Amino acid sequence: MVGAPFRPALVLVFGVLGLLIAVSFNTTSRLAEARPSRASDLVEVVREMEEQRGELQDRLAELRTEISRLERDAAEDSGIRNSFTHELDRVRQAAGLSEIRGPGVEVVLGDGTEVAAGADPNDYLIHDTDIASVVNALFVGGAEAIDVNGERIIANTPIRCAGTTILVNSTRLGSPYVIRAIGDPAALEQAVAADESASLLFEAYKTQFGLQVSLSKKAEVTVAAYRGSVRPQYAKPSDGGV
Amino acid sequence: MLALVLALALGVTLGLLTNVSVPAAWLTYLGVAVLAAIDACLGGIKASLEQTFDDKVFVSGFLTNTLMAAFIVFVGDRIGVRELYLAAVVAFGLRVFENLGTVRRLLFSRWGWE
Known part of the structure; x- marks a missing residue:
């Protein structure tokens, strides 16, 4: 095949073909990169935040028990406080903070x-x-x-x-x-x-x-x-x- | 032959080095364009071997085929028949294999393997 008479136009189109293939390759690899990472990032963020919220809710429940314990202690101290605590319980119940x-x-x-x-x-x-x-x-x-x-x-x-x-x-x-x-x-x-x-x-x-x-x-x-x-x-x- | 391989390699290298990419929506157009280019390349080799290569015929054929293929993809997108691009893919695909067969036979006869 040495010396075959290939024209410049044919050589040029081969170059164009190579360029097109490279551009397709770039595009598909960019898309493959872009998609899953974004989705998995978001999933990860949501999972972390849900975990965090779970911990905070536990902490909140602990603190609420602590508060009601302290309130009860305080209520025992005095009759005035007793009625106050009673009122607080009622308000808390109305607000939906108690089971x-x-x-x-x-x-x-x-x-x-x-x-x-x-x-x-x-x-x-x-x-x-x-x-x-x-x-x-x-x-x-x-x-x-x-x-x-x-x-x-x-x-x-x-x-x-x-x-x-x-x-x-x-x-x-x-x-x-x-x-x-x-x-x-x-x-x-x-x-x-x-x-x-x-x-x-x-x-x-x-x-x-x-x-x-x-x-x-x-x-x-x-x-x-x-x-x-x-x-x-x-x-x-x-x-x-x- | 060496010139063709070098041109192909040069094109690929250039594309990868510049890292040019297109929006996802253009991928179908790009795919059809690649097929049109492969078709033109094989057609060009065949014509060269048959010594009927003509610059005008080659370049105009490449351009009109590519434009028509792009047009078909575009129309398919517009009328909601995305699969219309398959028409171009099938047509180019058939021609590629046809030309490949002819090129193979021409090479055999040239090298005296028959």
Whole structure:
């Protein structure tokens, strides 16, 4: 083949071919680098933060026990303090900082198990709005305390959706969602039945999409205490108190 | 032959050294362009061996094929049939192997192995 008459144009196109191959190589290796590292970084960050939060929650629980112990000690010291502590307990209970028991209902919301062919899988899942509407209906029925999978609903509890999970008090929950509410069981049941969007879950959606939903009246349910921190950063009492 | 290999190596080296890359959305265009270039190279070798190589035919063929392939990919993207680029890939792929076969036979006859 020595001395074969290859024209400059052909040589040039070979050069172009080499360049194109190199550019493709650069691009694919850049993409391969970029994608997994970002995702795994985020997963790592989330895991670390969840671990941190777990530790902090444990610490918070410890400190709360310590505080109530000290309060009890103090209460024993004086009768005046006794009434003060009593008031504090009541306020704490109202704020959702203590575990409480009483008659009520237990609502279980679980995803549907089988998705019909060609159907939208989203229809077969419990969404944040479903939980929110049930919680809302229970409050309408006079519920005094509610938790979702052990996450106490307090004054500023958000119920929202993040990807494939539902966040309550920034804790990720998964199906089935168990909602416990303390109040008059009959009134709670009736309030859920009367709520337009909540009742849909128990009737139409249950039969249509096979959602695992149920509501049972209980003589006694236990509602968990709020485990997060309550420390307002911006809100201050308007009467100038502490 | 040496000139062709050197040109190819030079192109690859240049690309790797400058580390030029394109947005992910352009990858399909780039792939089709690479196939068009491979096709043109083999076609050019074949024509050279048959001594029918013509600068005008070669360059215009390379350019129009590449542009048409890019156009097909573009139209496919626009009308939502992403797979339309396969038309170009299949066409170039067939030609590459056809030309490769011809080049092989031409080399055999040139070297007197028949």
